[in-house]
Amino acid sequence: MKTTCPVWFLPFTRQLTLLADIVVQLEAAGLGLHPRRPHEAGLGPGILFLDHLAPLAEVAEVLEEVRRTPGCSVLAVSLGALPSAATWALLRAGVSDMVSWAEVADPAGLVAARLRYQHTLETQVADLQRRLVGSSARWRDTLHQVVDMALSSCQVLITGESGTGKELVAKEIHRLDARPAKRDCVVVDCTNLIPGLSGSELFGHEKGAFTNAISTRDGAVALAHEGTLFLDELGELPLALQAELLRALQEGTYKRVGSNTWRHASFRLVSATNRDLLAEVQKGSFRQDLYYRVSGWTCQLPALRERREDIVPLAQHFFAQLRGPQQVVDRQVYDFLLVRDYPGNVRELQQLIARIASKHPGDGPITIGDIPRADWPDFERLGAPVPTSGELEACITSLLYQGLGLKEIKDQVTDIAKQVAISHEHGNLKRAALRLRCSERILQMHRHGDSPSPLRLQEANPE
Numbered sequence: 001m002k003t004t005c006p007v008w009f010l011p012f013t014r015q016l017t018l019l020a021d022i023v024v025q026l027e028a029a030g031l032g033l034h035p036r037r038p039h040e041a042g043l044g045p046g047i048l049f050l051d052h053l054a055p056l057a058e059v060a061e062v063l064e065e066v067r068r069t070p071g072c073s074v075l076a077v078s079l080g081a082l083p084s085a086a087t088w089a090l091l092r093a094g095v096s097d098m099v100s101w102a103e104v105a106d107p108a109g110l111v112a113a114r115l116r117y118q119h120t121l122e123t124q125v126a127d128l129q130r131r132l133v134g135s136s137a138r139w140r141d142t143l144h145q146v147v148d149m150a151l152s153s154c155q156v157l158i159t160g161e162s163g164t165g166k167e168l169v170a171k172e173i174h175r176l177d178a179r180p181a182k183r184d185c186v187v188v189d190c191t192n193l194i195p196g197l198s199g200s201e202l203f204g205h206e207k208g209a210f211t212n213a214i215s216t217r218d219g220a221v222a223l224a225h226e227g228t229l230f231l232d233e234l235g236e237l238p239l240a241l242q243a244e245l246l247r248a249l250q251e252g253t254y255k256r257v258g259s260n261t262w263r264h265a266s267f268r269l270v271s272a273t274n275r276d277l278l279a280e281v282q283k284g285s286f287r288q289d290l291y292y293r294v295s296g297w298t299c300q301l302p303a304l305r306e307r308r309e310d311i312v313p314l315a316q317h318f319f320a321q322l323r324g325p326q327q328v329v330d331r332q333v334y335d336f337l338l339v340r341d342y343p344g345n346v347r348e349l350q351q352l353i354a355r356i357a358s359k360h361p362g363d364g365p366i367t368i369g370d371i372p373r374a375d376w377p378d379f380e381r382l383g384a385p386v387p388t389s390g391e392l393e394a395c396i397t398s399l400l401y402q403g404l405g406l407k408e409i410k411d412q413v414t415d416i417a418k419q420v421a422i423s424h425e426h427g428n429l430k431r432a433a434l435r436l437r438c439s440e441r442i443l444q445m446h447r448h449g450d451s452p453s454p455l456r457l458q459e460a461n462p463e
């Protein structure tokens with residue numbers, strides 16, 4: 001018998017009799033429903049019950065909170081029909097799916113199945129986060145995709161700049177793959193394929209097929225049978241081999257180099273590239289039919305600059321890997337890591353941490369003095385915007401002459417500091433808070449004062 005799946009809910013409807021009936025049906029379908037208390041966090045999957053009269057500002061607020069809460073996800077259940085624009089607005093605002101109660105057969109079964117899946121997904125994502133480190137909303141979205149992809153049977157193409165974690169993600173997809181008798185993950189780096197012999201690397205060869213072919217040998221395709229073939233840097237795969245790979249994917253057949261016999265192999269292909277493969281298709285250096293075959297599901301990994309709030313957790317992870325979990329690291333070291341750029345993404349951060357950790361003499365906390373001189377910031381660039389004390393004095397004198405007191409001056413300076421930090425971090429409050437060393441809540445209050453809610457269902461609502 002299935003265990004009861006705990007689910008929170010929030011009603012945004014006045015159709016209370018219908019709602020009560022729906023709750024009874026969902027409980028009979030195996031969900032343990034409990035109302036969510038305001039600002040309760042980390043609660044796993046939940047349901048928003050709504051209809052076209054729902055108070056949208058409140059719905060938007062809840063969705064905003066859910067987006068920020070790790071492990072929290074929400075399904076919208078509408079008690080009446082909603083126009084499609086409203087449904088899309090809800091999806092954009094963060095609901096995982098939308099079920100219109102009156103329009104599907106067995107709605108209770110469907111909602112229960114969706115929420116159970118969501119529950120599994122959140123558990124897997126939380127586990128994945130211990131190896132694919134990062135807690136930014138952007139990274140959590142990526143991890144959700146990774147789990148979704150792994151649990152499907154699709155061919156997967158992972159794209160992203162160098163050092164963003166493509167190989168790591170590919171290995172996790174294989175690990176999570178739920179095929180019952182799954183075998184190994186075989187990795188081939190297409191940049192290492194030796195021209196002329198590359199067919200052998202992938203498809204194997206017969207004894208005597210070429211000089212040095214002293215014995216018959218299986219290639220990666222045979223070794224990946226009933227497992228996963230991970231082709232790293234797929235954009236480098238020679239055109240001559242692209243046709244053979246396509247056949248192996250479509251028909252499940254291939255020939256060893258020097259053989260006329262068709263062999264069978266069934267494998268899941270996961271590939272990665274930092275090239276724009278569609279542009280390669282336009283140029284004629286990558287086959288269009290192969291592109292569509294390998295990109296059943298494409299997952300774009302974000303650059304580290306797009307998830308800067310993950311710099312500190314990643315750095316903590318790497319310090320702990322190198323020096324053990326007890327190693328204390330001074331706040332100034334993290335401040336330094338936060339102002340730096342990482343064109344080589346996570347790999348560059350990892351290598352920098354390794355240099356800092358190896359310079360550390362071994363006792364006490366890791367401090368700013370452990371940063372190798374070659375990695376010091378560019379003081380010219382960092383120093384430029386800081387006003388001199390004379391300039392600051394002139395500004396404050398002007399404010400005094402406008403009649404402002406100490407509190408108003410303090411408030412003005414604080415407001416400007418918040419604005420500057422939020423704008424430098426492109427609206428990301430968590431990162432801005434890290435820079436200002438204040439709580440994110442203080443910045444939220446600042447932002448709520450002057451920006452509208454992101455959810456605009458009103459425009460989509462019928463009269």
Ligand SMILES: Nc1ncnc2c1ncn2[C@@H]1O[C@H](COP(=O)(O)OP(=O)(O)OP(=O)(O)O)[C@@H](O)[C@H]1O
Pocket residue numbers: 131132133134160161162163164165166167168169272274314317346347350
């Ligand atoms: N989210 C992460 N958490 C922990 N370690 C990570 C993460 N992302 C990347 N790394 C580490 O960074 C390094 C680079 O990752 P990986 O080799 O997977 O990147 P890549 O995108 O495949 O790079 P390339 O395109 O250059 O082959 C690895 O040592 C990996 O373990």
